[in-house]
Amino acid sequence: MSEGGFPGPIQVPLSTAQEWEKRYEDDSTIEDSKSKVKSYLIPRETLEKVLQLDTEAVRAYIGINDQNEKTLLFVGAKYDKATGKYVDVYGTSSQQNKSAEAAEDVVYDGTRPSPPY
Numbered sequence: 078m079s080e081g082g083f084p085g086p087i088q089v090p091l092s093t094a095q096e097w098e099k100r101y102e103d104d105s106t107i108e109d110s111k112s113k114v115k116s117y118l119i120p121r122e123t124l125e126k127v128l129q130l131d132t133e134a135v136r137a138y139i140g141i142n143d144q145n146e147k148t149l150l151f152v153g154a155k156y157d158k159a160t161g162k163y164v165d166v167y168g169t170s171s172q173q174n175k176s177a178e179a180a181e182d183v184v185y186d187g188t189r190p191s192p193p194y
Contacts, residue, residue, distance in 0.1 A: 114147050115191055116191040117189065119187070120187040123187040127151040127153055132153030132154055132155045133155060135152070135154060136151070136163065138150040138152070138184070147190045148186055148189070150184045150186050153166035154166065167182035
């Protein structure tokens, strides 16, 4: 995938990233600053699983898990030339007790908000 499909560069200088982080921290319209999520801890396994999908990109959806924590849900994204848009590509369940025909689509989580993690 080239950077041409995205609105900006893939690599962002640390100083720019720090400016963006500060802008987010200072934005009082987002949520209460005491409980504001500042980052996500992402297990390596989560990234490895979604990268195995052989897609051009990864999409991260924002959700709230069963522990009432904000989380990121990762799926692959493949460019569809016909529509000019990226479409989601899901993994398949690796549970041993399911037949191949009944395999369920899965997304990859495992992220935890920081703070507190």
